[in-house]
Amino acid sequence: MREIDVKVISDNLCEMCIEANHFLAPDMKEALAKAGETEENPLGKQILSQLEINLKIAGEDMIPICQDTGMAVVFIEIGQDVHLTGGNLEDAINEGVRRGYTDGYLRKSVVKDPIFRENTKDNTPAVIHYSIVPGDKVKITIAPKGFGSENMSRVFMLKPADGIEGVKDAILTAVKDAGPNACPPMVVGVGIGGTFEKCAILAKQALTRPVNVHSEIPYVKEMEEELMNRINSTDIGPAGLGGKITALGVNINTYPTHIAGLPVAVNICCHVNRHAVREI
Numbered sequence: 001m002r003e004i005d006v007k008v009i010s011d012n013l014c015e016m017c018i019e020a021n022h023f024l025a026p027d028m029k030e031a032l033a034k035a036g037e038t039e040e041n042p043l044g045k046q047i048l049s050q051l052e053i054n055l056k057i058a059g060e061d062m063i064p065i066c067q068d069t070g071m072a073v074v075f076i077e078i079g080q081d082v083h084l085t086g087g088n089l090e091d092a093i094n095e096g097v098r099r100g101y102t103d104g105y106l107r108k109s110v111v112k113d114p115i116f117r118e119n120t121k122d123n124t125p126a127v128i129h130y131s132i133v134p135g136d137k138v139k140i141t142i143a144p145k146g147f148g149s150e151n152m153s154r155v156f157m158l159k160p161a162d163g164i165e166g167v168k169d170a171i172l173t174a175v176k177d178a179g180p181n182a183c184p185p186m187v188v189g190v191g192i193g194g195t196f197e198k199c200a201i202l203a204k205q206a207l208t209r210p211v212n213v214h215s216e217i218p219y220v221k222e223m224e225e226e227l228m229n230r231i232n233s234t235d236i237g238p239a240g241l242g243g244k245i246t247a248l249g250v251n252i253n254t255y256p257t258h259i260a261g262l263p264v265a266v267n268i269c270c271h272v273n274r275h276a277v278r279e280i
Helices: 006-022 026-038 042-061 089-103 160-182 196-206 218-231
Strands: 002-005 073-079 082-085 127-133 138-142 154-158 186-194 247-257 262-269 276-279
Touching: 002 006, 006 082, 006 089, 006 138, 006 276, 026 042, 026 247, 073 082, 073 089, 127 196, 154 160, 154 196, 160 186, 160 218, 160 262, 186 196, 196 247, 196 262, 218 247
Parallel strands: 002 082, 073 127, 186 247
Antiparallel strands: 073 138, 138 276, 154 262, 186 262
């Protein structure tokens, strides 16, 4: 049994909040650079160039990539041979987020109540997804999610008879409806299967997978590639002003589901698709 003080998790999350909001993840940096080379529309090419300049300034001057520094979404995988000490894990996670957003001077965007809207002033609480896995390590993934793109996300409760074509149509519908509001070029996270809430978590988690890594399931990989091509044929383009680069990636996760259902969630993210991963 390996002991880990929850303070270590707080310290790492504090750093990760700042890191994710100032520096693009390697996969997104590569995808954006490739998009700039591929885009043919002059205006689209200009916009992508401006995004590259923005990222350079953010990293050099430690200014957030985007003014919306998001609501902190944390996926934490805990090895079953780990014994967490020193306090409550959930409190430790929120303490890390609190310190990251206050010490990093990041915008605080979380309100205590969805109706009365009083700001918590430290961007907590985070949205936390736990899983217990084999081993003696803790893996932390943080994905600060801005709501320009989050608001464009959709859940479709399809019928089994809708099949794979129905799934593709639902994803394309969500992307087309989002248009410029999701700050394209976008990353499209998709969850298929499970239940109403499970498919949404699958879609959110799909956004944290590198955009240059496809699903290991052959038909899912084919669907990711096909949808990427179809989305980039919509002419929405960078900032929604036209062009061939509307999406930088389409990541799909699947899960078993009920005989009577075919849930599909589409969680869209803007071109920065902030995420950072650490293993303790």
